[in-house]
Amino acid sequence: MSSWVLSECALKPFPPHPRSKKTKCLSKDFIFTTRPTSRRPTDPCRSLPLASPLISSRHRDWGLKVSVPLRVALPEEEEIEEKKTQEAGFDPGSPPPFNLAEIRAAIPKHCWIKDPWRSMSYVVRDVVVVFGLAAAAAYVNNWVVWPLYWAAQGTMFWALFVLGHDCGHGSFSNNPKLNSVAGHLLHSSILVPYHGWRISHRTHHQNHGHVENDESWHPLSEKIFRNLDDISRKLRFTVPFPMFAYPFYLWVRSPGKKGSHFHPDSDLFNPNEKKDVITSTVCWAAMVAVLVGLSCIMGPVQMLKLYGVPYWVFVMWLDLVTYLHHHGHEQKLPWYRGKEWSYLRGGLTTLDRDYGLINNIHHDIGTHVIHHLFPQIPHYNLIEATEAAKPVLGKYYQEPKKSGPLPFHLIGTLLKSMKRDHYVSDDGDIVYYQTDPQLYGDLETTDK
Secondary structure, eight states: OHHHHHHHTTOOOOOOOOOOOOOOOOOTTOOOOSOOOSSOOOOTTSOOOTTOTTHHHHOOOOSOOTTSOOOOOOHHHHHHHHHHHHHHHOOTTSOOSSOHHHHHHHSOGGGGOOOHHHHHHHHHHHHHHHHHHHHHHHHHOOTTTHHHHHHHHHHHHHHHHHHHHHHHHTOSOSOHHHHHHHHHHHHHTTTOOHHHHHHHHHHHHHTTTBTTTOOSSOOOBHHHHHHSOHHHHHHHHSTTGGGGOHHHHHHHOSTTOOOOSSOTTSTTSOGGGHHHHHHHHHHHHHHHHHHHHHHHHHOHHHHIIIIIHHHHHHHHHHHHHHHHTTSOOSSOOOEEOGGGOOHHHHHTTOOOOOOTTHHHHTTTTTOHHHHHHOTTSOGGGHHHHHHHHHHHHGGGSOOOOOOOSSOTHHHHHHHHHHHHOOBBOSSOSEEOOBOOTTTTTTOOOSOO
């Protein structure tokens, strides 16, 4: 019957094909020692999908094995399989074979130079755009335009924050007074207490990757996680609520920590920093007074449209970026305690992100690894510094996924991380995020 079907279709059966002897795999001592590339060398022991273009050069048996259904491997599946193979051969929690001085030596000297005029040019650019957007939106005053304005202006508020962030690190200029004045003007305008934030952010950088001592979006220990009430637990891990956390963090910090960014006697600050904290709190209060006055002049609804909604868009940007620079990679990254923690190992747990067209708008904050290791480097030199450091970092550098014009892909990354990264063990000096299966019912959160 089969011969008749084949003859009717003008096909001839293939002659019997003798089985070839199995080829032995390479020795288990075979180790890749080259620097990481965008694609891992093909494992000679790994079977290839039937649809792979490499089959023609590896295997010339053209007979159809009709007992196995044809299936084309999807690119996503190949990528996942490749990542699993990479994970099997590399432990991101292992001590790096290089030190901080070697990374520093790889970065060109001119990348460390701070140009205050160039820094101020970015301030002028962003301030002009902010006032231009507000004037245009108020003039048009159309409900078709307002949502576009909110998205654009909120992003510009975030850009102002990043410039103030540079002031806080001292990468804006070598002049502390200029950094302080510019930082207060930029941050107070978006209701951020400059010195209060600067000091807590310094703590974040000095303790990055440390379970207990890190300050920003650090993991909860299992004990703290279990002691959260149901509402707090749901709000912390259910999007979009975590993306509105920043103003509340300024007042009460994170679970397990006490203090306020506004109070000079907070645990965040040293006694000699009280004057700075009071100065920033006064500037913050002055901005609140300005907003209240403008609301009385223009009306609260108009101020809500011009400033209120963009402010919350800015908050969402800040929380999204801060969270994803320390969470959400396909390959889980470690957190440290005790003797296992070091400044270098903690810094290597940070992640770069690609934001597409937003990269330039928010001053390349996505180049986060080198920024965390060397916060003195101005933002306009971070891309070059990162490229120079990659050969030294090797596999410890996690290449970011390329973005389209707008970084919508990061929404999926955020959602996945929120469903997966809940707490770390109370014990152990090298720990990884664990998942509470009860938080989302029976929803599957493990990676396939």
